[in-house]
Amino acid sequence: MAYELTGKIKLIQEPQTFNSGFTKREMVVTVDDGRYPQEINLEFVQDKIALLDDLQPGQEVTVSFDIRGREYNGRYFNNLQGWKVVPAAAAAGGYPGDEAPPPNMDPGPAADYGDDDIPF
Numbered sequence: 001m002a003y004e005l006t007g008k009i010k011l012i013q014e015p016q017t018f019n020s021g022f023t024k025r026e027m028v029v030t031v032d033d034g035r036y037p038q039e040i041n042l043e044f045v046q047d048k049i050a051l052l053d054d055l056q057p058g059q060e061v062t063v064s065f066d067i068r069g070r071e072y073n074g075r076y077f078n079n080l081q082g083w084k085v086v087p088a089a090a091a092a093g094g095y096p097g098d099e100a101p102p103p104n105m106d107p108g109p110a111a112d113y114g115d116d117d118i119p120f
Contacts (some may be wrong), residue, residue: 003080006062006088007031010039015049025049027082042082051085060088083110 007029013024024045031038042065046050055061064084070077 002064002066002083004041004062004064005029005031006060007040009019009055009057009059009061011057012052012055022046023049025052027052027055029061040080044082048083051082055062055085055087062086062088 008032009027011028013026015023017023022045024043026041026043027043029040031040042063062085063082064082064086065082068081070078
């Protein structure tokens with residue numbers, strides 16, 4: 001099941017590669033939640049770590065993620081695993097400087113075709 005959150009990037013960690021060849025990179029996003037903002041840690045794994053390359057702390061983003069859970073030695077752990085990051089400007093309909101949408105192509109008042117509704 002996919003989830004989504006929007007917030008400001010607080011921190012982007014360097015990638016970590018383990019002996020098994022597994023690679024992950026973590027990002028912390030601050031989400032406004034009333035009086036107490038929440039700092040949410042999300043991890044990106046394998047080929048998804050490249051999604052963080054062009055992002056900077058302080059940037060507003062919307063992150064799509066899955067919740068992953070596992071048991072280890074009788075204890076249970078959860079991870080938020082990101083798979084998509086969209087800068088807030090793009091999520092709002094485009095980056096600043098993008099062309100405006102084409103004007104409405106309304107032809108104006110209908111031409112007079114007599115009593116017949118069909119123009120041919």
